[in-house]
Structures are given as structure tokens and as C-alpha cells.
Amino acid sequence: MLPNFLKQRAYLTPNRTALVFKDGILTFVELYKQVKETAQKLAGRGMQPEDTAAVLLKNRPQTVVILHALQQLRVRTLFLNHRLTTVEMQYQLQDSGAKWLITEKDFQEKSVVLKEKVQVIQRETLAALPSADYEEAAEFTLDDVCSIMYTSGTTGKPKGVLQTYGNHWWSAAGSALNLGLREEDVWLCAVPLFHISGFSILMRSVFYGMPVYLMEKFNEKEAVKLLQSGCITIMSVVANTLQRILNELGEKSLHPNVRCMLLGGGPAPRPLLEACAEKQISVFQSYGMTETSSQIVTLAPEDSLRKIGSAGKPLFPAQIHIVSEGRECKPFEHGEIAVKGPNVTIGYLNRPDANEKSFRDGWFFTGDIGYLDDEGFLYVMDRRSDLIISGGENIYPAEVEEVLLAHPDILEAGVVGMEDEKWGQVPAAFIVTKKEVLESELQAFCEVRLAKYKIPKKFFTVSDLPRNASNKLMRRKLLEWLPS
Amino acid sequence: MLPNFLKQRAYLTPNRTALVFKDGILTFVELYKQVKETAQKLAGRGMQPEDTAAVLLKNRPQTVVILHALQQLRVRTLFLNHRLTTVEMQYQLQDSGAKWLITEKDFQEKSVVLKEKVQVIQRETLAALPSADYEEAAEFTLDDVCSIMYTSGTTGKPKGVLQTYGNHWWSAAGSALNLGLREEDVWLCAVPLFHISGFSILMRSVFYGMPVYLMEKFNEKEAVKLLQSGCITIMSVVANTLQRILNELGEKSLHPNVRCMLLGGGPAPRPLLEACAEKQISVFQSYGMTETSSQIVTLAPEDSLRKIGSAGKPLFPAQIHIVSEGRECKPFEHGEIAVKGPNVTIGYLNRPDANEKSFRDGWFFTGDIGYLDDEGFLYVMDRRSDLIISGGENIYPAEVEEVLLAHPDILEAGVVGMEDEKWGQVPAAFIVTKKEVLESELQAFCEVRLAKYKIPKKFFTVSDLPRNASNKLMRRKLLEWLPS
Numbered sequence: 001m002l003p004n005f006l007k008q009r010a011y012l013t014p015n016r017t018a019l020v021f022k023d024g025i026l027t028f029v030e031l032y033k034q035v036k037e038t039a040q041k042l043a044g045r046g047m048q049p050e051d052t053a054a055v056l057l058k059n060r061p062q063t064v065v066i067l068h069a070l071q072q073l074r075v076r077t078l079f080l081n082h083r084l085t086t087v088e089m090q091y092q093l094q095d096s097g098a099k100w101l102i103t104e105k106d107f108q109e110k111s112v113v114l115k116e117k118v119q120v121i122q123r124e125t126l127a128a129l130p131s132a133d134y135e136e137a138a139e140f141t142l143d144d145v146c147s148i149m150y151t152s153g154t155t156g157k158p159k160g161v162l163q164t165y166g167n168h169w170w171s172a173a174g175s176a177l178n179l180g181l182r183e184e185d186v187w188l189c190a191v192p193l194f195h196i197s198g199f200s201i202l203m204r205s206v207f208y209g210m211p212v213y214l215m216e217k218f219n220e221k222e223a224v225k226l227l228q229s230g231c232i233t234i235m236s237v238v239a240n241t242l243q244r245i246l247n248e249l250g251e252k253s254l255h256p257n258v259r260c261m262l263l264g265g266g267p268a269p270r271p272l273l274e275a276c277a278e279k280q281i282s283v284f285q286s287y288g289m290t291e292t293s294s295q296i297v298t299l300a301p302e303d304s305l306r307k308i309g310s311a312g313k314p315l316f317p318a319q320i321h322i323v324s325e326g327r328e329c330k331p332f333e334h335g336e337i338a339v340k341g342p343n344v345t346i347g348y349l350n351r352p353d354a355n356e357k358s359f360r361d362g363w364f365f366t367g368d369i370g371y372l373d374d375e376g377f378l379y380v381m382d383r384r385s386d387l388i389i390s391g392g393e394n395i396y397p398a399e400v401e402e403v404l405l406a407h408p409d410i411l412e413a414g415v416v417g418m419e420d421e422k423w424g425q426v427p428a429a430f431i432v433t434k435k436e437v438l439e440s441e442l443q444a445f446c447e448v449r450l451a452k453y454k455i456p457k458k459f460f461t462v463s464d465l466p467r468n469a470s471n472k473l474m475r476r477k478l479l480e481w482l483p484s
Numbered sequence: 485m486l487p488n489f490l491k492q493r494a495y496l497t498p499n500r501t502a503l504v505f506k507d508g509i510l511t512f513v514e515l516y517k518q519v520k521e522t523a524q525k526l527a528g529r530g531m532q533p534e535d536t537a538a539v540l541l542k543n544r545p546q547t548v549v550i551l552h553a554l555q556q557l558r559v560r561t562l563f564l565n566h567r568l569t570t571v572e573m574q575y576q577l578q579d580s581g582a583k584w585l586i587t588e589k590d591f592q593e594k595s596v597v598l599k600e601k602v603q604v605i606q607r608e609t610l611a612a613l614p615s616a617d618y619e620e621a622a623e624f625t626l627d628d629v630c631s632i633m634y635t636s637g638t639t640g641k642p643k644g645v646l647q648t649y650g651n652h653w654w655s656a657a658g659s660a661l662n663l664g665l666r667e668e669d670v671w672l673c674a675v676p677l678f679h680i681s682g683f684s685i686l687m688r689s690v691f692y693g694m695p696v697y698l699m700e701k702f703n704e705k706e707a708v709k710l711l712q713s714g715c716i717t718i719m720s721v722v723a724n725t726l727q728r729i730l731n732e733l734g735e736k737s738l739h740p741n742v743r744c745m746l747l748g749g750g751p752a753p754r755p756l757l758e759a760c761a762e763k764q765i766s767v768f769q770s771y772g773m774t775e776t777s778s779q780i781v782t783l784a785p786e787d788s789l790r791k792i793g794s795a796g797k798p799l800f801p802a803q804i805h806i807v808s809e810g811r812e813c814k815p816f817e818h819g820e821i822a823v824k825g826p827n828v829t830i831g832y833l834n835r836p837d838a839n840e841k842s843f844r845d846g847w848f849f850t851g852d853i854g855y856l857d858d859e860g861f862l863y864v865m866d867r868r869s870d871l872i873i874s875g876g877e878n879i880y881p882a883e884v885e886e887v888l889l890a891h892p893d894i895l896e897a898g899v900v901g902m903e904d905e906k907w908g909q910v911p912a913a914f915i916v917t918k919k920e921v922l923e924s925e926l927q928a929f930c931e932v933r934l935a936k937y938k939i940p941k942k943f944f945t946v947s948d949l950p951r952n953a954s955n956k957l958m959r960r961k962l963l964e965w966l967p968s
Contacts, residue, residue: 316496
């Protein structure tokens, strides 16, 4: 049990800035006031503790207010990635048992479809709703579920990752012990709030009493302007956005107040890191996933060139093991990365099968392959199940393959990541078909079922897919089939 | 469960400085190595997990090593205040069931007496002991008891406060969220390690990866030299030591690197705070006790003059209530201060009576009287049971009275604090006697039973003590009887 997070923060440091955005700022006491009003509106609409509410909202101040209001109501928040199709969203709504969807005009086309499954609340009309009192929790129970984010894996169906209040607390505490915490810290959030990378910034803000500068969408011009202004000290980036910042920066430098660029969402290419070192940009590389409520392993800048390619060492409350054939690996020996710590998810929603597979003796088996060097630095070799990382978004081949296999003329499908200058990787599909299928038809077929970034950019029709003795698809082999 | 604290720290940042002292430094990996060697020696001597070991050791690097070695062995550490008499120490050894006493030559006179009760290990001869392997814990259980420190209260007998590993973790985490945490932080420890004020610095060092500069004993000349050198950023002080630092400083200032003087052990007089403000010394006043594993309420410097006399607001994970006649008080209404939080002790050892009295609905009732203002700032009016604070040491009148009443010629006794220029307060006793007793005899009687700082500096013989209707001693009245 800890004190009600936002209430405690508003009590402790009411006049500190909580949120900075294009048109203004909100202090913690102002934020808390708006949050309480919004919670009353949602209660007036009928929302109850333990309900699950999906949010399909852009990075806006009002989104922050709504996210906190859901916590005040003790409602579980299901975060919907904007780029998903309505078919994908419907699956998540149904699987999570969401009763509500809070959304906005920008997603009207989608919400028209989704309203069959859930009660839709438009953020624009929230203020007009009747208010009702709700019981304000004096304390938050750390084991209660705060948020649900879907992620896929080796099987095709996405799984809902349960993140507790405690997961978020420990993640933020571990991060502060590692990155330090300064009175003047301001964290630039230009990553989506529906990703753990974005939402974790909001949670840190409350625990630290730290302002978040919220950008609606990443934009290198605006980001560089902010990073040069002196008003930002930390920013969360992925390799792609960091590269775009560097390109935009040209010969110029960042303001010395910028003390940390926290890099997540996959490995960074060496030239990028070297260019940052040259410009004295402190890059903290990290390894983490939705299941670890953001970073769990981080590489300090002082080691970033000495240990190039490494993701670093765990946060203080966390541990990593490399396991192969049931035993712990020696240094440099490759195996599956297992993690443990109070920031690790309590499990997947409604998926006893996946939980049994992923959790053993208190350790969470990530499915990623890696090794530790002789100093205990982690090197991640392959993201789990041949994960494709495209501009910071994770794409799970199995999920794309499942969609392709639903096409009446496709017999087999194998999806892999193809190098791409802009996005790092994009998906490509190898298919075995009954008869010739037009690429335009496949595109159209995918468009209603898969978020755009997941749709294969290339289709290769082949006669067979490479399979091992037990008939398992060998995606690694497919990589060799890609045109170079 | 968290990873084995020191092992994790030595893994994460092996080459960072852990300890600085007069003659050298120790990095975390060096500290860990020495700790493991010492743990082997202690294991060789027969120490077992769950044992209780008392330590009677000065602030020295080897003491730090021993304290960590006891944690590695999962032995509970009983901290003995150096100034206690052997009679007082014997009580604590017996009550805690301590099997061991680790001490050094400087306390030889005392250990000669104490060795009847426990097995004594001399730190000077530790290295010569045979080594034995011990099972190194991969993780520390947060609910396990780490340390025991005795404190008195309204009843005469001191009570052993149980501090868990979790208490220390949460205290350190809460403090970091409040004071911030910087890579360049170095904490000057010139308070005794047997007090929670000192021991908590060691624990923070491990969680933060932060160097501690250890002084054997507070000395204003040496402290000022350090505080002017730029190598110290934070220091724990009490009003008395802060005043002595100011006096020593004269017209000069502290180095700007000193960002926080954490003031505990009772309220600070206004002129002292004003003098610090004038010299731009950032004083963080705080309220805490052995039972809260150090500070639980802290006043930020920006509020220190606006809210003069206040102890501040709770740390993020903690809460305070003011309770009177079973209900929560309104702002400015006086009542008993109750606290709650994961840094609060799990209870007193072997004292179900005291635990029942002090804990209600998860709240710990401190016995201190205070109020909250309309912004929620805490003001402490009276420390519990008319606590006397003398140079940062707590003196409990009931404990001193109990000793006096053991004298064959004393019928009644009442002890109160008397103002003292050097120590803030010193104890004074009012006694009702059978026949005339010489003050020198009383002094001698106390000397074997009470630490020197607890012995009344004045004895006033009176015919009656002020008592209320239920015959309870009214110590408040006695204050009026003191010569002005």
C-alpha cells in the first residue's frame, strides 16, 4: 500500500509543474483538480471500480487527465495503439472484457465500428456529462492492476500484459536510482502514451514531482528546438528518432542541460552512438519490454562505447539470468534471457498457458536470446520470436502470419524483418499459395486486419517454406532468401 | 524480495567509491570483497543465520565492513550506544537474545563485564580467526529483520525496535525522491553508526551507489574543512552540530557543492535557521525516529523560513495523521502524531503490550503531540513522553526515574529537561527522599546504571511531586519548578 499517488503528489508539492504542453502548463494541484472533475464525470456516466476502460487518445493534456482519473476510480486502463485496425482493437476489447472506450473525434471512423462492443465516451463531450461522487482511495494497493497493454509473442494472438501500480512504482524507483533525480529535471515525452515508454514517464512524473513536456507526436524540428532551449533534461527516444534528431541538429549541439537520452525499443547502430558521443550527447541504451513496465537493463554513457552493442546492467531492484537447457549460462554463452524484479508483470490476462510457459520459479522468460560478458553486461542477440522492430514499434511475425493464413488462397506464410533505411526494419512475407494472388489484393486483405506498420512491404511467392524436422518454420533461413 | 543489496551494488557499479575515510577509500567491489572475507571469519567463529549479534564499535571502515558482513550472514544486528552503562547494555543483550558481541579494545572495560552474557568477538583479532563458508543469499527478503535499536518510551524499560531490510529500502527510496540523487553526491557521516541517522546513510550508500565520507566522531574543525573542500554534497546534522559548524565557519561560507544539510534529532532554534539562510546553507529540517528508520517528514529549504518551526511534509511513501480522542484532527488542532508507511517498524521485540498500544489500523502512534496547518505542514509540539533531547541523544524521563526509584532512599522521582547552552537540554531530577541523600552519592549510583548523558545534572529535593487525579506524574508542572 502506498498513498494515492496523484493525491499525495498534489499534497506534497502542489505548485510544482506537472505538465508542460504547447499552450500552457498545469501544476500538480491543478492537474489533481481536473482529474477529480473528470473522475466525477466518468463516475456519472456509470464507471465503476474494477471496470476496464480502453483509451484511444492522442498525446494531449486531457489524455493525461483522463489516465489519472481512471486510476482515481480504480478502473483498469487498456491502452489501444492508434495504428491498430478495428479488427485488432475488437480482439483486445473483447479479450480484456473492456466495458468502456474513451476516444476522440480523430478516431471517429474506428469508434463507429467499435461502439458495438463497448460504451463509447467522447473526450470532447466529457465536460457536458453529469457528475457523480466516487469514493477516493486513500491508498493504492500495489498488487492492483493499473494498466493493460497488448503484445504478441510466438503464438499469433496478442496477449494482455497486466501492469500493477507496484510495477510502475518499482520501475520508476529503479530508474531514479540509476539515472539520478534532480530538482530541475523535465522529461520530454514524444513517444506515445499508449506505449509503456510514454506511460512510464507520466508515472515517474507523479512519483518524482517532475514536469513532463508532452509532445503530441514526435517531430524532429520541434524536438531539437526544445532540446536546445535548456528546458529539457531527459528525453525518451528510439534509434530512429535519435537519428532524426541528429540529422536535424546538423553542426549544432544540444543544450548542456540535456543530461540523458534514454534509448529504448531495440539496439542502436554503432555509427549513431559514435555520432552522439562526438556531440557529447549522453545516451543511456536500455533493454525492456511491456512486461517489465519499461527499461529493466540500462547502459550508462560512460560504458556506451567500451561496451558497444550491450544493453547494460539491470536496475537495482531487478535481476537477469541467461538460461540454456534449464541451467544458468557461463559468461559469453548464449541462452534465453530471464528477468526478475518487482517491475515485472504479474502475468498475461486470461492466458494460463502463456503464463505457465513464461514464468518459472519467479523468473520471467523473455524469449529473447542473449549473453552476459565477464563483467555481467547484457548483450541481446535476437529479440524473441524473431521480433521485428520498425521505427520503435514491435511487430510479431506470428501475428502477421496468422492473418495471412486466413486468406483463402494462402497455404503457408513466413514473415521476417527486412532492413529499411528509414524504419530500421519493415516486415516482408514469404507465401505459398493455391493459385496466383495479386499483391494489391493481399494489401487490401491485410489493411482491414493489421495496423499499417505490420503489413508486409514485400510479398515473395515461393513453393515451400524452410521447416525443421518437427515441421517448425525456420524464420532464420528466410532471412537468407531476402534479396540483398 | 530484492537482490542481495551489497552484492548487487558491487555488480552494478564495482568501481564507484563506497567509503571515504581519513586514510583511504574503498570501492564497492573492494568493500564487498572485505565483507565476504569478514563474513567467512564470523561464520568460522560459529555465527548462524537468524542469530542476533550486538555491535559495540566506533565509526570506522572496519565497522562498515562488519555491519555488511552481518547482513550477508543474515544475522540480526543489535546496535549498542557507546555511552550506555554495562547494566543498560546487559539489559539489551538479554532482551534481544543476542548470542554475540562484536567489539574493540576501546570498550575493553565494558566487554570484560559483558562477556558473561554473550560470546565476544574482538574486531582486532577477526582476521586471525579460521574461515568457514556460508551460504550467500541471492536475495534479501524485505520482511526480514536487519537491525535492532533500543529506545525507551513512557514506560521505563527500553524497547527493541525491529527494522527490516524493507524498512531501510523504503526509507532510502523515499529520501531520494525527496532530496534528489546526483551522480556526484557524497554523504558526510559524522553521526554515530549505532543511531538510525548514521546507519541509514550506509544503507543509502548501497542503494544509491553513493560514497559515504565516514568521520570517527563529529569535530567542527574537520567537518568545516570537508564542507569547504567541495568533496561533500550532503551531511546529516543535529541542531547542536549545525550550530558548532556555523560558529567554526565564522565569516566564511560552505562550498557551493554542499546542497543539503539534513537536520534531525529535534527542532532547530529560529536564529540558527536564519543564520543558515543568510549563508545560503540549505537546511532540510526533518522529523523521524528509530521506529521510522530515519526521517519520515522533511521540510524543504524553500519553505524553511515561511514555515518556521515546521518539520515539513511526509516522504512520498509515507503518511501522517493527527488524532485526538479517536478521530482525525482538523488543521491547527493538536493531537497525537500517527504515521504510516513501509519505512515504519514492524514492531517492538518481545513487547506485545507496547505493540498493541502503538499500532492501530496500520498506523503507528508516536506519542508525540503536534498539528498540521492548512497546507498540511507538520508542527511537532512535544516529543513523546516529555522526551529530552540532549546534543542529538534522546533521553526518556521514565527510564531515568526508574533508576532513581531503585535507590533505597528515594521515594518518588520526576525527571525533566533543563535548558542548556551547549547541549540544548540536559536532564534534571526532582526527588522525594526518606532521608537526606548526598548528591555525590546519587551521581555514583547513577553512573553504573545510566549512560553519562542521561544522568541528571541537577537534583532538587522536594516534599511532593505534582500528580493528577489518577496519581499520574505531571512532568509539565515540574518544568515550572525549575530555577529560571
